[in-house]
Amino acid sequence: MFCEQCEQTASGQGCHQWGACGKSPEVNGVQDLLIYCLRGLAPVALRAREFGISTHEVDVFNCEAIFATMTNVNFDQKRFIDYIRRAIAYREQLKLQIEQATGVSQNWSELSCYEPCFDSSLSEQGQDLTLKFISQSGKNVDIFSLKLTVLYGLKGVASYAFHAQELGQEDERVYQFCYEALAKLDTQDLSLDDWVSLALKVGEINLRTMELLDAGHTNTYGHPVPTKVALHPKAGKAILVSGHDIPQLEAVLKQTVDTGITVYTHGELLPAHGYPLLKKIYPHFYGHYGTAWQNQTKEFAKFPGAIIITTNCLMPPHDNYEDKLFSIGPVGFPGLNYLATGVDGSVDFTPAIRKALELRGFTEDEVAKNEPRQVTTGFARNAVLSVADQIIAAVKGGQIRHFFLVGGCDGAKPDRNYYAELVEKVPNDCIVLTLACGKFRFFDKDLGHIGGIPRLLDMGQCNDAYSAIQIAIALAKAFEVDVNQLPLSMILSWYEQKAVAILLTLLHLGIKDIRLGPTLPAFISPNVFKLLSQKYNLAPITEPDADLAACLA
Numbered sequence: 001m002f003c004e005q006c007e008q009t010a011s012g013q014g015c016h017q018w019g020a021c022g023k024s025p026e027v028n029g030v031q032d033l034l035i036y037c038l039r040g041l042a043p044v045a046l047r048a049r050e051f052g053i054s055t056h057e058v059d060v061f062n063c064e065a066i067f068a069t070m071t072n073v074n075f076d077q078k079r080f081i082d083y084i085r086r087a088i089a090y091r092e093q094l095k096l097q098i099e100q101a102t103g104v105s106q107n108w109s110e111l112s113c114y115e116p117c118f119d120s121s122l123s124e125q126g127q128d129l130t131l132k133f134i135s136q137s138g139k140n141v142d143i144f145s146l147k148l149t150v151l152y153g154l155k156g157v158a159s160y161a162f163h164a165q166e167l168g169q170e171d172e173r174v175y176q177f178c179y180e181a182l183a184k185l186d187t188q189d190l191s192l193d194d195w196v197s198l199a200l201k202v203g204e205i206n207l208r209t210m211e212l213l214d215a216g217h218t219n220t221y222g223h224p225v226p227t228k229v230a231l232h233p234k235a236g237k238a239i240l241v242s243g244h245d246i247p248q249l250e251a252v253l254k255q256t257v258d259t260g261i262t263v264y265t266h267g268e269l270l271p272a273h274g275y276p277l278l279k280k281i282y283p284h285f286y287g288h289y290g291t292a293w294q295n296q297t298k299e300f301a302k303f304p305g306a307i308i309i310t311t312n313c314l315m316p317p318h319d320n321y322e323d324k325l326f327s328i329g330p331v332g333f334p335g336l337n338y339l340a341t342g343v344d345g346s347v348d349f350t351p352a353i354r355k356a357l358e359l360r361g362f363t364e365d366e367v368a369k370n371e372p373r374q375v376t377t378g379f380a381r382n383a384v385l386s387v388a389d390q391i392i393a394a395v396k397g398g399q400i401r402h403f404f405l406v407g408g409c410d411g412a413k414p415d416r417n418y419y420a421e422l423v424e425k426v427p428n429d430c431i432v433l434t435l436a437c438g439k440f441r442f443f444d445k446d447l448g449h450i451g452g453i454p455r456l457l458d459m460g461q462c463n464d465a466y467s468a469i470q471i472a473i474a475l476a477k478a479f480e481v482d483v484n485q486l487p488l489s490m491i492l493s494w495y496e497q498k499a500v501a502i503l504l505t506l507l508h509l510g511i512k513d514i515r516l517g518p519t520l521p522a523f524i525s526p527n528v529f530k531l532l533s534q535k536y537n538l539a540p541i542t543e544p545d546a547d548l549a550a551c552l553a
């Protein structure tokens with residue numbers, strides 16, 4: 001087994017026996033085989049596009065299949081075998097269409113002719129192909145490191161592209177690039193500089209993809225507005241929706257109208273409360289329950305209703321809540337209730353609704369024991385920029401000294417307490433901007449206000465890094481300086497591959513002095529890291545006091 005794609009990777013080196021996330025070598029093997037088959041599909045899809053053959057169904061499939069291999073998305077071998085079959089079927093179908101369109105039989109590489117043997121272990125076949133990939137690329141450690149950076153960043157792009165298309169937002173450039181990047185992984189003749197450029201191109205395409213997703217969310221649900229979200233439950237039957245998928249959250253809301261069920265968000269769906277149209281249309285869209293993904297085994301067990309997980313992060317479920325947990329889309333685990341997407345793209349949530357009605361829900365007694373608590377979300381680009389004049393005046397007048405963007409993923413490791421400690425120590429004349437699930441370490445802290453502006457601003461999900469970038473660009477314009485000259489420091493936490501894509505976006509934009517933690521990616525070789533630190537001053541986090549002092553110097 002070879003997997004180095006996330007921050008939790010074994011001993012910070014790579015999972016070689018068993019995944020620290022719970023992924024078995026068998027599942028890892030079929031994920032490897034799927035990626036290999038998608039690399040073979042890519043040149044065929046690119047050729048089909050050259051001949052004007054529609055590849056739309058394959059484009060969406062490609063993104064979903066890549067997304068399924070991301071950390072904490074899918075642990076179900078059977079689902080990967082199905083994705084592998086579909087990848088081969090699409091490839092052969094496109095080959096046929098190309099031959100029909102051109103009237104000439106085409107020459108395809110060995111990769112694009114590869115046929116897995118479905119009668120023997122697909123997992124072993126995937127492992128063998130990965131060993132071959134490592135031995136081909138492994139001669140140059142730095143190029144291998146950059147190939148992994150491209151592949152892992154691409155997983156983030158594919159996941160955001162999958163979400164954006166659910167909201168009707170697509171860009172051919174994104175789909176085209178997904179194929180190009182997959183096809184390039186097979187090339188042996190690119191230089192180190194070429195690979196660096198390709199990694200930065202992943203960042204550029206990710207920016208476009210996050211822009212599409214932002215347009216999908218804001219066109220459908222309105223621009224987020226600062227919204228208070230209850231953290232205490234309400235008596236009655238309940239459904240908890242986790243992951244990142246806002247349109248699927250809306251589908252749950254739609255299907256639970258007049259059922260008496262109250263809908264709660266979990267994890268990265270907290271910012272959904274900031275979208276005004278969701279709040280307006282669905283009065284039973286109530287509050288938020290729980291914190292970040294790594295606490296789900298405790299939180300899901302206690303939740304007295306059905307739970308629907310729409311995307312990462314899924315942890316291997318425990319017996320005491322497995323029967324009330326449902327997954328959809330690319331998410332899966334063997335034996336877990338899976339609600340398949342219908343041909344019209346919708347999911348029928350009836351089994352989850354039935355389960356919620358069977359379960360006791362929150363009792364009056366339980367509710368009475370909970371102190372009323374709330375947090376505010378919805379400080380996305382429109383909300384922040386609507387008070388831009390006030391912010392600019394406060395910076396010029398010295399009331400605001402500095403902004404800290406403390407955002408990214410959470411995880412189980414204790415060294416992630418760094419982020420909570422840092423936020424607590426940020427001086428009173430500074431503002432903290434945050435996004436993604438790393439905020440759950442400090443999201444309910446009351447940091448007060450500066451001249452009416454809250455000192456802790458939740459900008460949304462990880463993909464709302466797009467909002468943070470737009471705010472930084474607008475402030476730089478207002479102050480007539482480069483983004484790197486703003487009194488802004490980015491202190492990021494990463495865990496999975498969406499964060500890899502976002503980091504590449506920030507580097508593509510030329511953002512310097514980013515501090516990254518809690519540990520550096522295992523897949524980044526010392527030389528590649530040296531190169532990034534020389535060019536972008538990318539640095540690992542150290543201690544909260546020292547990092548704060550350096551940022552404020």
Ligand code: SF4
Nearest residue numbers: 003005006015019021
């Ligand atoms: Fe290990 Fe992370 Fe890969 Fe899971 S996803 S096997 S924890 S590197």
Ligand code: SF3
Nearest residue numbers: 313409436437462495
């Ligand atoms: Fe979290 Fe899994 Fe990365 Fe969207 S939910 S940020 S880790």
